Amino acid sequence: MSEAQELDQLRQQIDALDQQIQLLINERAKCAQQVAEVKYKYAEPGSLVTFYRPEREAQVLLNVMARNEGPLPNESIARVFREIMSQCLALEEPLTIAYLGPHGTFTQQAAVKHFGHAVTCAGQVSIADVFREVESGSAQYGVVPVENSTEGVVTHTLDSFYDSNLYICGEVTLRIHHHMLVKSLTDNVQRIYSHAQSLGQCRLWLDQNFPNVERIAVSSNAEAARRASSEVGAAAIAGEAAAELYELEVRNANIEDRPDNTTRFLIIGKQETIPSGDDKTSIMVSSRNQPGALYNVLAPFHEAGVSLTRIETRPDHSGTWNYLFFIDFEGHKNDQRISPLMQRLRDVAVDFKWLGSYPKAVL
Numbered sequence: 001m002s003e004a005q006e007l008d009q010l011r012q013q014i015d016a017l018d019q020q021i022q023l024l025i026n027e028r029a030k031c032a033q034q035v036a037e038v039k040y041k042y043a044e045p046g047s048l049v050t051f052y053r054p055e056r057e058a059q060v061l062l063n064v065m066a067r068n069e070g071p072l073p074n075e076s077i078a079r080v081f082r083e084i085m086s087q088c089l090a091l092e093e094p095l096t097i098a099y100l101g102p103h104g105t106f107t108q109q110a111a112v113k114h115f116g117h118a119v120t121c122a123g124q125v126s127i128a129d130v131f132r133e134v135e136s137g138s139a140q141y142g143v144v145p146v147e148n149s150t151e152g153v154v155t156h157t158l159d160s161f162y163d164s165n166l167y168i169c170g171e172v173t174l175r176i177h178h179h180m181l182v183k184s185l186t187d188n189v190q191r192i193y194s195h196a197q198s199l200g201q202c203r204l205w206l207d208q209n210f211p212n213v214e215r216i217a218v219s220s221n222a223e224a225a226r227r228a229s230s231e232v233g234a235a236a237i238a239g240e241a242a243a244e245l246y247e248l249e250v251r252n253a254n255i256e257d258r259p260d261n262t263t264r265f266l267i268i269g270k271q272e273t274i275p276s277g278d279d280k281t282s283i284m285v286s287s288r289n290q291p292g293a294l295y296n297v298l299a300p301f302h303e304a305g306v307s308l309t310r311i312e313t314r315p316d317h318s319g320t321w322n323y324l325f326f327i328d329f330e331g332h333k334n335d336q337r338i339s340p341l342m343q344r345l346r347d348v349a350v351d352f353k354w355l356g357s358y359p360k361a362v363l
């Protein structure tokens with residue numbers, strides 16, 4: 001057989017497989033449509049029907065990875081299924097997702113990574129606006145950054161939970177690569193724009209390479225890219241999406257100080273998520289500034305053998321020098337091991353707020 005004949009044969013095989021895959025994907029989509037019909041059939045009159053099920057989606061992706069035999073790596077095949085579920089869910093209910101914008105931010109990338117491409121993403125100018133859009137019902141879910149592995153916590157996000165009735169219903173992590181972007185590679189860099197978080201994530205690199213150039217913090221990386229595209233002598237630190245959007249050149253790639261630079265984002269919404277089997281819980285606890293206060297909050301975790309994944313302290317708005325602790329731990333509030341722990345925490349804390357139990361990030 002000639003090369004052309006061999007290739008032709010393989011392409012015929014691919015065409016036949018594609019035909020089967022397409023049929024099966026549409027069969028799957030029909031099932032999702034039927035899921036919606038069943039939900040409507042059994043819904044209480046006047047009640048809100050929820051179609052998006054974060055715990056089910058996490059299980060589907062984990063199953064995909066568990067049975068994968070390659071040659072596609074687990075993460076690649078899971079991404080394909082992520083997209084199939086996104087399209088199936090859109091047949092049940094088209095979703096609008098509010099995110100910390102504008103167009104081209106890492107938060108938008110996180111929204112697409114978590115929900116796939118079949119949702120409408122609505123960029124907001126602030127974290128408070130993301131919360132407002134979801135509270136008002138203009139968007140069903142919101143995506144906000146909460147912590148970065150290099151720069152630490154995003155305080156605006158934590159503080160927003162104080163007055164909000166929204167729950168955390170998911171999390172997503174994103175590896176963050178920053179680039180130094182310019183309109184023209186021959187331009188002299190006189191100013192560097194970026195979000196304060198990103199300037200922090202590239203501090204050492206900037207100190208070494210641009211020690212005497214002014215660094216200007218702006219509202220987002222996308223805004224930095226917009227300025228770099230319109231001001232002579234301006235550069236931006238931002239990601240690939242912003243570079244493409246504003247047609248900028250990459251002067252220096254991957255300039256983040258830590259190669260594992262990762263940001264964690266939260267999905268916020270009005271619904272409580274049921275256990276997936278591999279969950280996390282976030283709570284907010286306040287205690288008085290008195291000896292043993294933090295110990296009293298942490299001892300129940302130790303006694304129940306529950307691992308904390310994060311603890312943050314914020315000033316409590318209710319009184320000077322009172323503290324709020326934001327605590328993330330393993331497990332779901334309805335797990336047998338966790339529900340008595342939640343009760344103990346309610347007993348020892350001055351204030352206690354459950355922010356959500358949700359599946360751990362899969363991808």
Ligand SMILES: C=C(O[C@@H]1C=C(C(=O)O)C=C[C@H]1O)C(=O)O
Pocket residue numbers: 031032035051052053054056057060084085086088089092
């Ligand atoms: C099909 C369902 O609805 C949605 C779509 C899913 C899918 O396509 O697999 C999974 C969970 C839900 O977000 C369901 O509830 O099972």
